[in-house]
Amino acid sequence: MAKIQKINVKSIDEIREEMIETVTSSKSDIFQISEQCRKDYDNMTNELRTIREMMVKLxxxxxxxxxxxxxxxxxxxxxxxxFKDYTEVEVREAYEKAHQLQMDLSINWQYKKQLLDKRADLERRLLGLDETIDRADQLISQISVVMNYLMSDLKLMGEELQNAKAKQDFGLKIIEAQEEERKRLSRDIHDGPAQMLANVIMRSDLVDRVYREQGPEEAFKEIGSFKKMVRAALYEVRRIIYDLRPMALDDLGLVPTLRKYLQTIEEYHNKSKIEFTNIGLERRLPVKYEVALFRLIQESVQNALKHANACGIHVRLEMTKNELTVLIKDNGAGFDTTQKKPESFGIIGMRERVELLEGNIAFESKIGKGTSVFIVVPIPA
Structure with missing residues (x-):
């Protein structure tokens, strides 16, 4: 009987390995398709830009x-x-000139029509490519979840989770959170530094052409613009690194890091006003408390900016000897706290963070009236 059980386990492992191999191959194929689509998208975008410039000239x-x-x-x-006042040569030249101008105008119309048709075709293809890229990114994210689940060893979780259903849900929740974070980071890099650096490469070619065609003065102007683009790309890289793990958190502590972070976010979202108020004590906390509280405030601020479109946010932090209280209030769109939505996973994650610190969190919100997040955490002696 034991022998049969061993064979079954081996068969399951073999099937699992085959599934992993198949899924890995599929993920690689989808990634290649996605990358090719991105290259085609960039090439078509450049071609469309050229056509628009030509249209202006036409x-x-x-x-x-x-x-x-x-x-x-x-x-x-x-x-x-x-008629009698002009020679035959003058008459003929006038007719030939009028005919030639009409021919030139007709050719111009035909060429413009061709460019209009080509522009419309490129715009349709770009729309299709954009949808394909989004779909490929979603599929890669979903496949990564499946891959991680297939390759994860959930036996260690079995001692802490009482049944298979809870174990499965917990594992998938962690994997989904990891994949969502990776997807966000990938999107931030692609939309920010990657796009900026691509523009830098294009502008570097332009500087050389401007120098040859228009002289050093115009070239220096382009170099000035070039430097601004490089600085902007560097700023984006630093912002992404800061979002991943603010180095100041280890060196300075929670309050100075929050103050700097909120100032940076306000500068980046220049249409939003973010106020920070610190009341009471200002002292260092254990690392896990500082990291967890920073992430909670970061999540609340990002939700207010991204999902609620808030233009005003107030973060208030009060630290006493025994507890720390945080209020994050915004004037955004708000939401119905009684309605459970699929995207409420972010709120669930915030609750779990606070529970790990043995604290409490509450949400007050009304549609069109903004949102307030209250967090109370006991401070260890």
């Missing part, structure tokens, strides 16, 4: 030609009325 040329054609027609009208 429209200007069209206006010039139409003006010239009108003058030529007026000239022909004058010739026909005073």
């Amino acid at each position: 429209i200007a040329e069209e206006e010039r030609l139409e003006e010239q054609v009108l003058k030529a027609r007026l000239k022909l009208s004058e010739l026909s009325m005073n």
Whole structure:
């Protein structure tokens, strides 16, 4: 009987390995498709930009030609009325010039129509590529969840979780949170530094061309713009690193790090006003408390900016000898606290963080009236 059980376990492991191999291969294929789509998207975007620049020139040329054609027609009208006053050569040249201008205008129209058709086609294809890239990113994220679940050893969790259902839910929740964070980081890097550096490369080629065609003065202007783009890219990289783990948290503690973080976020979201008030004691806490409280406030502020579109946020922190109280209040869209939504996982995660600190958290919100988050955590002696 024991032998049969061993064979079954081995068969399950073999099936599991085959599934992992298949899923890994599929993930790689989807990633390649996604990368190719991104390259095609960037190339088409550049082509579309070129077409738009050409359209501007064509429209200007069209206006010039139409003006010239009108003058030529007026000239022909004058010739026909005073035919005897002009030589045969002058008449022929006037007709040939009018004909040539009309031909040039017709060619301009045809070329403009071709560019308009091509622009419309590129815009349709870009829309399709954008949808494909989003779908590929979603699939990669979902496949990563499956992969991590297949490869994770959930036996260690079995001692702490009483049944298989709870064990499965807990494991998937952790994996989903990890994948969501990776996806957010990937999106931040792609939309921020990666895009900026791509523009830097394009502008570096432009500097060389401007120097050759327009001289050093114009080239220096482009270099100035070039430097601004590099500084902006560096700022984005530092912001992302700061969001991952503020180094000042280890060196300075919770309050100075919060003050700096909120100031940085306010500068980045220049349309939002963020106020920070610290009352009472200002002292260092155990590392796990400082990290957890920083993440809770960070999550609340990001939710207010990203989901509630708040333009005003107030963070109030009060520390006494025995407990720490935090209030994060915004004037955003608010939400119905009685309605459970799929995206409430963020709130669940915040509750779990506070429970680990043996504290309490409460949410007050009304649609159109903003949201208030109250956190109370006991401070260890």
